């Protein structure tokens with residue numbers, strides 16, 4: 299059996315929607331963009347949404363719209379995809395990594411506050427914001443980060459690139475703080491091929507981001523009028539049409555995804571009870587829309603054991619990965635002074651995690667095959 303790590307859920311509806319756009323002259327800057335944005339904003343429960351070429355582009359425009367610039371510091375997680383921290387480097391701002399919770403793999407308002415207060419006063423003054431991630435679709439404490447924002451005047455960015463459909467205290471991830479985002483790479487809950495969307499209730503952030511994504515043009519301005527230095531971060535109408543079709547099937551897609559997640563949990567329960575592997579924990583009051591299925595080997599195992607498991611599964615036709623290598627250990631962050639030992643929990647988790655195949659149409663038989671092979675490894 300060959301099982302991919304991820305596989306987009308594309309039906310005739312998506313194909314027809316894309317074909318329909320191709321039959322019009324509006325391949326970009328057309329009507330599909332506002333239609334897609336309205337669907338995403340309504341889904342997330344925010345006033346404004348701006349579709350872009352990717353989640354990284356969205357993060358960059360949020361950073362710029364918040365005025366985060368050279369010399370500013372931003373507290374964030376080391377356990378994420380690199381884009382979460384890279385968006386700061388684009389503007390010569392600097393991330394300050396905060397270690398994660400060992401069960402949810404998210405940073406918490408408590409650990410962020412502790413790191414903030416531990417900074418020397420002259421450094422603390424330079425901290426402008428917090429970027430937190432709802433990692434693998436598990437909601438971080440959005441309400442807690444909003445309280446932190448009120449207490450210290452910090453701006454909050456909710457990177458929900460991996461958490462479309464997740465919620466905490468009945469509010470959807472991506473809707474917290476000053477601005478948030480979803481991303482639409484083909485392994486995500488909803489795909490547009492490539493793409494991302496900014497979510498906010500703040501009109502000013504929305505206006506600036508809209509301009510930045512479109513070469514610095516203000517809304518309604520002429521093609522050659524550029525109010526500020528901008529980028530081409532636009533999403534095309536072809537991508538947006540794909541996204542609209544996906545949002546039309548959103549309940550069905552999220553239900554399928556959740557079913558696969560529950561199947562895995564059910565079949566792995568005996569291994570969990572033996573303490574060999576641990577699932578990622580879900581905080582109380584949250585709804586999880588899973589992005590990937592990640593397990594962590596117990597602390598009795600080493601990084602070598604994890605790598606042997608990855609090798610074994612791949613040999614058996616099961617695609618899998620070591621999500622995530624901590625961001626602070628990427629070579630260019632190490633050059634900035636970060637080193638192994640700085641984030642012990644993130645490093646420890648990262649050495650033991652395995653992402654297994656996970657997508658909407660993964661069958662019961664395939665799940666059973668994966669679980670059987672993981673079992674065989676531990677025998």
Ligand SMILES: Cc1ncc(COP(=O)(O)O)c(C=O)c1O
Pocket residue numbers: 351352353354355378379381382431457459460481482483493494
């Ligand atoms: C947490 C997180 N933030 C940002 C991004 C960047 O999104 P994109 O790849 O669409 O640029 C990703 C992508 O996987 C992500 O997982």
